[in-house]
Amino acid sequence: MNSVTIILAFAFLAILTAVVYALKVTRIQIGTEGGKDNESKKLIEISSAISEGAMAFLVREYKTISLFIAFMAVLIFFLLDNPETPDFNDGLFTAIAFVAGALISCLSGFIGMKIATIGNVRTAQAAKTSMTKAFRVAFDSGAVMGFGLVGLAVSGMIGLFLLYTHLFQNVGTLYLMEALAGFGLGGSAVALFGRVGGGIYTKAADVGADLVGKVEKGIPEDDPRNPATIADNVGDNVGDVAGMGADLFGSCAEATCAALVIGATATALSGNTDALLYPLLISAFGIPASLLTSFIASVKEGGNVEKVLKIQLWVSTLLVGAIMYFVTDKYMVDSFEIAGKTIGKWNVFISLVVGLFSGMFIGLITEYYTSHSYKPVREVVEASKTGAATNIIYGLALGYQSSVVPVVLLVITIVTANILAGMYGIAIAALGMISTIAIGLTIDAYGPVSDNAGGIAEMAELGKEVRNRTDTLDAAGNTTAAIGKGFAIGSAALTSLALFAAFITRTKTSGLDILNAEVFGGLLFGAMLPFVFTAMTMKSVGKAAVDMVEEVRKQFREIPGIMEGKAKPDYKRCVDISTTAALREMILPGLLVLLTPIVVGYLFGIKSLAGVLAGALVAGVVLAISSANSGGGWDNAKKYIEKAAGGKGSDQHKAAVVGDTVGDPLKDTSGPSINILIKLMAITSLVFAEFFVQHGGLLLRLFQ
């Protein structure tokens, strides 16, 4: 079979899997006795509120995003015109790929959200029967997102590839692949707003709900009397399902585009479709590997959920590694040449394997730094005894320190892949790292579903045993979420580097000497961007949270009987506030990211832009890892104190709550958004490469 057939077949398999799992979850009836009893009514009522809130946000978010998409599409159309391809309208076809990428990313997010808000209540209900059933419902819901997203991403790319190569048989493959890169940009642009907007939404709701509900009123988390509780549960979906999904969709699409563009510069690859499409084969073969793995996901009552999830990651990783050995042998050409370097097929394979495993290890080290089973979090627990200040100091230090091993692993991956297979190797390593994305996303989406299930169980008063089961599911989700964040950052780093390399290859730039003042100036400027971006998003969460706090306080004050449970709070109003704040606050950081590369490239030229990309990349990776792990560490330090140290209400716990609140925007808004920052700037540069070649460096030319 040729690679196109296989890719199409596996993309279809992924979508089919998603549909089957979706039907499996949706078929579960809510409530007993036809949903007429009181408990069932409550379940339906609460879950509908969450689902409506989530959809309302998504619809409004997509409206805002569509404006940006239209604006960017026009920009692409008018700015791009390569004189070397007179028969091919570069701007138009890049814009088409861009819009396709954006639409498919939106669609993936929509599907993920839909199933997550269907699965949450059904998980809660299943938890009434058994752990085994509840786990499977949550896992299946996640799988819809995981497989659906990969299926759509692969379908989109292979579809566009077939369309363009069929329509323009006289146009060089490289130019077609460049136009295809618009797909990655589209996916990533949606991810930007998904991550930033979603991140602001979820944390504003979370902080608002906690500050008034838990701290001021002393009522438990997810208490139905808290007006922000629905918004909080909506937020889990908005941030961790739609945001994370869009992020990884972006990584997958971008890394593939980078590999295709770099690969197309090699004659041996551009002339051999099977070998050229090797990058897509990686994602495609990840699908059956993930599917096989998903069959063994099962938890017994009282079983170790975390272990089951980690086994999923290990098995899928090993499977992909093994399968790709044969795939490489069959579809890759024996050797090809890029930038004067001869690259053998096994070099490509080893690059893939290095990326695959370094992703695993980055995940594991992330767990070491953020789980309360190990020393780093225990130190934060200890430091909380002397107050909030020492809790913050140790938490910040934890994050900073946690960057060492992931950075070293990334450096090893980069250097090894580069020695073996040049910049193509780095793109392949990035794809290797996310080749198990279907399982990875399944587990990621499993987290918020379980979290929501717990919230619904609490609000519908399903009883202590049910809540215990959902808590166990949720706790495992927290650990794997940390692992997932590690993956996301690592793959973002490699993807950006690959895109960056494709950009440089494309613009035929040389003399990117680190001591060239334009390059170095760019480097310094770029290193500052992740910090500013973090500052902006942190403050946005702060502002949005203040809006929420005021609304919740107002409702407690103005709605009589709310604390006694006699009157219903106005959940919708809170959902609305989070939505409005998130959409308002995502604009400025969004513009910063989208416009910086275009402005820098236009005014200061390609060398400066290259510096900016590299600077933002290296500083961003370290800051993103630090932010995510500081936040994770604070969160788990607090949980440990609740469980095994001072306990709730102790001074030690109060100190830990401060750290947890600081960590929330860092780990769920700013940190993950940096992934997008670095990837999006790199792919924007790649897509606009031709524009910079023709018109870049306006300002510097004036002085020279």
Next chain:
Amino acid sequence: MNSVTIILAFAFLAILTAVVYALKVTRIQIGTEGGKDNESKKLIEISSAISEGAMAFLVREYKTISLFIAFMAVLIFFLLDNPETPDFNDGLFTAIAFVAGALISCLSGFIGMKIATIGNVRTAQAAKTSMTKAFRVAFDSGAVMGFGLVGLAVSGMIGLFLLYTHLFQNVGTLYLMEALAGFGLGGSAVALFGRVGGGIYTKAADVGADLVGKVEKGIPEDDPRNPATIADNVGDNVGDVAGMGADLFGSCAEATCAALVIGATATALSGNTDALLYPLLISAFGIPASLLTSFIASVKEGGNVEKVLKIQLWVSTLLVGAIMYFVTDKYMVDSFEIAGKTIGKWNVFISLVVGLFSGMFIGLITEYYTSHSYKPVREVVEASKTGAATNIIYGLALGYQSSVVPVVLLVITIVTANILAGMYGIAIAALGMISTIAIGLTIDAYGPVSDNAGGIAEMAELGKEVRNRTDTLDAAGNTTAAIGKGFAIGSAALTSLALFAAFITRTKTSGLDILNAEVFGGLLFGAMLPFVFTAMTMKSVGKAAVDMVEEVRKQFREIPGIMEGKAKPDYKRCVDISTTAALREMILPGLLVLLTPIVVGYLFGIKSLAGVLAGALVAGVVLAISSANSGGGWDNAKKYIEKAAGGKGSDQHKAAVVGDTVGDPLKDTSGPSINILIKLMAITSLVFAEFFVQHGGLLLRLFQ
């Protein structure tokens, strides 16, 4: 007059000025009636305790440092041997220069400390009479440090220059300048331990004194009943006088060395001593300019101290700029050639001016972000109303955001200087930025002297009016300290870049393409170093503070009558604890900084090392600025709340105290230490350049 004579003359002038000011301060008698009254006895007793503590620390610190110096000297001697200079023992003469730099830096620190601990009590006493007198005593004490240090630095460098050029007339100037670079390394090595050790000392004492005294026991700052109060006052001297002095001594020596090495590669300069020594002329002519400026430093009762100090900076800046116009015209050759680029004398002059003024502006923007007169700190004040968490979030965001303008200014400086005068221009810009160092250091050292004077006035119970005067002096010192930190970071960035350029010039490395995997891997690894270093130093302060807290608590518990003021606390024990902790904790971060370049260069070669230097530089600059300004912002937010918002004891104030405590190690230990990190790694690379050329890249060679 030739340049050597002028440099010698002005170095002498600086030392003479220092001696005159020293005599002026020392001549002031402590107390009235021959020092026999009760108040005088108290003054003498307290100030002796501070002075003894400071000297005890310095002696022990220098003992530890001397071991490192000996170790490094041996390393230099054995590792360096350039086959191109058979008549010249590179290792030996670099080691000699290294030891000379280290000794002179130690001597400068010693003098600064000595006069600061003489001036503090005399300032307190003068404050009994008038503001004018008190200001002048503090200023004069600072001037001893400022002029003494510059005089010694310039003397040391010109002395070694004359010695080496006289002894080895057959050896090329470039090789001699390289040996001279050892001087910069020596100064910087001492600065490392001064900044790290001093920073840990001062914050351990500060946090320890505050946590038990202010928070637990509710007694005021600098209360004589607090056992850690002497250690706290010693700390101000150790960190802000000796540490800051060593840091700027390092910048001055290193920037000069970088300029000399780069300049020596131009035939037109190496053949013309006047022009070759242009870098030293900048520092030399800064001396009379600073001296003239210092004459107009005067404050009336109720006058605006801050304005007087800022005028000092402006006047000296303008004076140096004007003087250097004529100096450039007279001593610089019309044009010379470096790396194939022809550079005119006015290009050099403009580079200097750009550096000079960008330093001023970096200082001013630092003030904007850290003074409570402006919006950023007011936002932190506002955020403190909703608790410690929001205080921390806004403070972190403030720091991150504050890096934008300094980074842009640095980029403009780098690009302009480079366009005009290549890498030589960047070294000259660095020297321009610190050409007013004599005044800059005077003002920096003025700060802790005033701070100490306040402490002494409190402990000796000199009355409210006296304390008000010293508080006014101290407050102005806090603002200028922020400006000083901005300068220090900016000059460190330019200095490192110049050293980096000298290193690359020296090793004749080409192909430092940003996309080369060794370079990029280094870049990513380097970007992580400032974060790890920050984590290490923050935790060190935490550990040392815990030791101190335990000791203070123990004394309050075990010494009866201490709270009633009937029994004297054991001050010495606290001083000893801070000293031991600081010396213990400075070793590990010190080794990290000193050994990283040597290990990376030896194992992975020059390209990787270049990447590491650049990565550490760009990420370090942003992190250092952020850390310093977050800390400054938190500090002043707390002060503003005490003065004009919620007031002491309010919830808002409690939240602000958390931020202030977190900010302390960030702004006074970790942030400033990053300056040294980036400079020291760069100069280590430069000094060991020949070693890397001969033996570097061991590990990579195995695989290639």
